[in-house]
Amino acid sequence: MTPRKFQLAGLLVFWAGMTAILFCCLGCGQLDSIMPRIDVPNIPPRVVVSERPVVNIPYDLRQKNWLGRQREGSCTWATTISLLRWQGRYAKADWVRKNRGDGEWPEHMAKGLDSAKIRYAYTTDGDVKFLEWACKTRRGCGVTVNGGAHMVALVHLDSQWAAILDNNDINKFIWVPRAALIAEWKASHGWAVAPVYTPAPPMPQ
Amino acid sequence: MNEYLRRKNMRDGLLYLSVFVIGILFLVAASSSDGAEARNARGVIALERVVELPDDSEKWYLSIVGEYGEARYTEILLWFEKDSALNQLRKQVHFRMIDSDTSTYRKRYAQNVKGLPTVRLQKHNGVVVYESAGDNLPLSAGGLYGAIANSASKAQGLGIFRPWGPRKQLPLRAPGPLDPLDYRCPNRKCPRRPVEPPEDDPPPAPLVPGGPPEIAVQSGLDMPSAGIGAGSVLLCLFGGAGASLFVQWRKMYRQ
Numbered sequence: 274m275t276p277r278k279f280q281l282a283g284l285l286v287f288w289a290g291m292t293a294i295l296f297c298c299l300g301c302g303q304l305d306s307i308m309p310r311i312d313v314p315n316i317p318p319r320v321v322v323s324e325r326p327v328v329n330i331p332y333d334l335r336q337k338n339w340l341g342r343q344r345e346g347s348c349t350w351a352t353t354i355s356l357l358r359w360q361g362r363y364a365k366a367d368w369v370r371k372n373r374g375d376g377e378w379p380e381h382m383a384k385g386l387d388s389a390k391i392r393y394a395y396t397t398d399g400d401v402k403f404l405e406w407a408c409k410t411r412r413g414c415g416v417t418v419n420g421g422a423h424m425v426a427l428v429h430l431d432s433q434w435a436a437i438l439d440n441n442d443i444n445k446f447i448w449v450p451r452a453a454l455i456a457e458w459k460a461s462h463g464w465a466v467a468p469v470y471t472p473a474p475p476m477p478q
Numbered sequence: 479m480n481e482y483l484r485r486k487n488m489r490d491g492l493l494y495l496s497v498f499v500i501g502i503l504f505l506v507a508a509s510s511s512d513g514a515e516a517r518n519a520r521g522v523i524a525l526e527r528v529v530e531l532p533d534d535s536e537k538w539y540l541s542i543v544g545e546y547g548e549a550r551y552t553e554i555l556l557w558f559e560k561d562s563a564l565n566q567l568r569k570q571v572h573f574r575m576i577d578s579d580t581s582t583y584r585k586r587y588a589q590n591v592k593g594l595p596t597v598r599l600q601k602h603n604g605v606v607v608y609e610s611a612g613d614n615l616p617l618s619a620g621g622l623y624g625a626i627a628n629s630a631s632k633a634q635g636l637g638i639f640r641p642w643g644p645r646k647q648l649p650l651r652a653p654g655p656l657d658p659l660d661y662r663c664p665n666r667k668c669p670r671r672p673v674e675p676p677e678d679d680p681p682p683a684p685l686v687p688g689g690p691p692e693i694a695v696q697s698g699l700d701m702p703s704a705g706i707g708a709g710s711v712l713l714c715l716f717g718g719a720g721a722s723l724f725v726q727w728r729k730m731y732r733q
Contacts, residue, residue: 283721290714321603333581361574361582364679387525392682394528409535469528470682471572473582474539475604477590 321478326429326436326446328413328472334358335443336366341374348424349377351440352415353468355426357391360412360470365391379464392469399463401455404430407467411475414467416454421461427454528685536602536689540568543576543587544595551595554615554622561619567626570691571599573683599626601690607633627693634690 336354341347350373357366373385379397386393396403407414408430415424416437428446429436435454436446458465542558544551555575558564576583578594587596593612600606608629616622 277725283718283725285718286714286721287718290710290712290718293710293714321605323603331581331585333585358581362679362682363580383527387527390526392526392528392685394531403531406531406533410532411535469532469685471574473586474541474572474574474598474600475602476586477598477600477606477609478604 324476327408327411327475328356328359328426328428329476330355330359330413330426330428330438332443335438336370336440337443338440339374341376343375345375346423347374347376348440349382349415349466350374352424352426352438353386353391353466355438355440355443356413356415357468357470360468360472362391362468362470365389379466382466386466393466394469395464395466397462397464399459403465403467404455404458407465411472412467412469413472414465416458417461417464418457419461421464424464427465430454532685533687534572534685538571538602538607538690539598539600540571540573541576541587541598541600542574542595543583543591543598544578546577546579548595550615554595554597557619557622561623563623564619567623567691567693569684569686570688575680597622597626599630601633605633630691630693 334355336351336358338346338348338351341350350369354366354369357363357369369389369391373389377385379395383393383395394403404414404416404427407427413426413428416427417424418437423441425440426438427435428438429448430451433451434448435451436448437454438446542551542554544554558568558573576587578588591598591611592609593614595615596609596611597615598606599608608626610616610622610625616625
């Protein structure tokens, strides 16, 4: 190697060292401000297949209706148990199954939920926004039907359809037109009640 | 006459007093009945009722899936309690622990997890943002948070170009089993001992409305890499300066 080339090599090494100093002084995080920013190309959003119903309670978690100590159906509590299990409160659901039962009305059930320390929300004025909130947040809710004589779980509500899980027949979800479900519910005193915990995550996409 | 007036005044006074007392009694009775009716109308004092419905439909979901009582699963759950960054993330998402002996696991996770334990972060519509399982899980809480943060940044379209990739945080200690008895088992794989399921559910998460979590991507210099960098710089400087001096010296003394 000629002296001239050796000198040039030395200068190159020197400038490489100065560049390394620059890296170390600024830090990797700071370099973001001076490095050219390369944006992710504009990829159109992928098609997501939403789960139907949104509150897709597995069969093993569904609670059948049973006769309470006063020989009355326990549809409100059966609905609550299914929704509690969906929201991961298994121990609380088992406790309710052992310690609650029979028919209910809003104030009395609220008292029972308070004493059981179950976090809940409810409406008695037929507010459809409550149903929409329950399904949008994937928690579900119990709704009265059949003139107020029975309660089922509302597990899906969109612009056209509604799905319910009847604790008298837990083998299937029943799909009905949205308007029909809302009309039935409002004609049945418009009472809806929902436990408020963390719902199960959606199926992975 | 005076006696008559005196008796009349007494009688009137007694009449007024009795009317006053009866009025007070009526007032008290009316107030009590109004209070009772109000309480009945409202029902019991709502201790657990949620009045303001939380709008958390756009929150992401974070699932920690594993076998209850298994050391690695327990360790990861502890990270989300003890590590400040992971704990902060936990508060911003729907956080669920999924035990492998539950129907939820069997119906919704068993067919799509790659191993146990699994950490999965999903958007509100189910799109998986981050997932890691078994031996692929980072060794430290900081590593896990960094991995989640990078994935979340990409998912949220932040698109910052980093040719050297995320910095890996060195583990503070070698990972080990939580149960010291496991040291006596070959390859630290002991036969599973039956573990009693918990008697009660975990404390419920507070109801906080929100959407996608705000995740700060960690950056910073590691001391070991900084030392190597400084050493390289000094070497380059002295090497370059030394080479130039040598060339100049040769020119001078060759001439």
